[in-house]
Amino acid sequence: MRGATLLLEEGKENVSSSELAKFLGLNSAKIRKDISYFGKFGTRGVGYNTLKLIKQISKILKIDKQHKAVLVGVGNLGKAIMAYTGFAVYGFSIEAAFDSDTKKIGTKVNGIVVEDITKLESMRSEKIQMAILTVNCEQAQQVADSLVSNGVKGILNFSPCQIEVPRGVKVISIDIALDMARLPYYIPKI
Amino acid sequence: MRGATLLLEEGKENVSSSELAKFLGLNSAKIRKDISYFGKFGTRGVGYNTLKLIKQISKILKIDKQHKAVLVGVGNLGKAIMAYTGFAVYGFSIEAAFDSDTKKIGTKVNGIVVEDITKLESMRSEKIQMAILTVNCEQAQQVADSLVSNGVKGILNFSPCQIEVPRGVKVISIDIALDMARLPYYIPKI
């Protein structure tokens, strides 16, 4: 699936590939082909059952179940993410937060008590497989190593640096500044 | 240029395409081809002068000059971004912040006084061409329209919804939750 993720208008029982294509700014054949890689979900002459399609895609992306995550680095960005409600849509919940700053440890952020980063192994009992990394570049690799050794299999990395992880662990990196840096390119006569 | 952005190890006078490729996890021919689209910056038998290459890429991406930006939506994420120092590397500076919440208007965040969103036209005098949008979905389109009518040509959109802008205006959207949603797919047996 190279295609984009779907954002379906709710309330319609069926949706056609051309409607989806229009909405996403893509070719309808691409939509059909992408979906077809995972099976035959549609009905000829009708389209795709909206609810069924959402469920199928959720299953494929494995977001049909709840996922627990921990957050490491309770700075401004970390706090913003902890307060962000948008994760719930995809079944994510932040179960614990860690930081190395003694001033932050013990304080409550969004109902979660910030724990000492050296006590990361406390997350083990929860069988948490995902982590959000909002520490600075210097700490990122070390924290990632620690997360992996405590059972984390997926990391959403907000630090502006590359981190190395063993096979079987997935890192998705978001560098906000780098995304912003792409903007001037498109602006004529700056 | 379909290739990735470069993160050069400083301190080395020259860097070869194969070194860059290794660092970025790409093929060296791709690096050379991508760079060649913009000119002949290298020296055969030697490689690319590191500093010169950085300067050339900065020029191409137009991040060789300072860029002023405004931020709209001083929530958790907005505050986090205002406090974030990583933008400076690419020459960005946040000059003003706006919000619709009367409790926030007039307060100081990171040295910047939060202004009333209805007074957005005050940014005109500064000739600001870029904006960071950290409002919710409901306000996003309306704010974007207002930004555009006040001269903004590039928007970094953090709201989890699509916004429409006229030709000549570029939007780069970052949906943190959507990025996170890609993670479980890569994790075996969840």
Next chain:
DNA sequence: GTATGTGAATCTCTTCACAGCA
């Protein structure tokens, strides 16, 4: 010798176009 710059070959992704089915 070493590494760029680039045509040619290859591979991948996208779109076309239509048979097949509701």
Next chain:
DNA sequence: TGCTGTGAAGAGATTCACATAC
């Protein structure tokens, strides 16, 4: 009739491989 599902065609991106320059 209308829309899916999919081979075939087309477009685009990546890699190969080597002449060229330092």
